[in-house]
Amino acid sequence: MAITEADIKVVIAAELQKAGFAKAEKATKDLTKSFRKLGATVGVALSAKAFFNFAKQGAVAFAEEDKAIKQLTNSLGNLGFAFAAPGIERYLTEIENATLVTKEELRPAILNLVSTTMSAKKGMELLGVAVDAAAKTGLDLNTVTNAITRAYNGNFTALAKITKGYTAAELEAGLNS
Secondary structure, three states, X not given: OOOOHHHHHHHHXXXXXXXXXXXXXXXXXXXXXXHHHHHHHHHHHHHHHHHHHHHHHHHHHHHHHHHHHHHHHHHHHHOOOHHHHHHHHHHHHHHHHHOOOOHHHHHHHHHHHHHHHOOHHHHHHHHHHHHHHHHHXXXXXXXXXXXXXXXXXXXOHHHHHHOOOOOHHHHHHHHOO
16 A cells, blocks of 8 residues: 555644644643742742731831830829839730720820829729720720719719719719729
8 A cells, every 4th residue: 555645744744743742741831830930939929028027017016015115104103103014014905805995095094094093003993994884885995084084083974974874972982982
């Protein structure tokens, strides 16, 4: 049987097709390797950047927290309560961990209460009352703390508005207990 020109074309086409598939397969494998390398490189780069940003944010937060603690300690020291600062700071941490109230809100409140009562212990007790009242009424801690400090000084009007249903005598008795 003689080989015709058509037979030769089929054989050549098959060989070219086979070579084309082999090249395509190799190109696909090479491309896959390239994408893996690129993914690893990008992943490492993004991870490094994310870690750097995280570390930077942590350092900034630590510096801000340290500054706030020093300000509270200085303010308490001006009132004669520098010795109570570590205990007050621990108390604020406990409240922050137990509630949704941040130390940024708690520090001015405790300072207000301590300066009004001139007692670290009474200030901490009243802060607990203020946090509870703020949570129950939906008011911000600053508003409740101001009402409590006014009541402590004898003006029960603001506190009476916050705690509806209590008489001035009941509020005064509760405040001085």
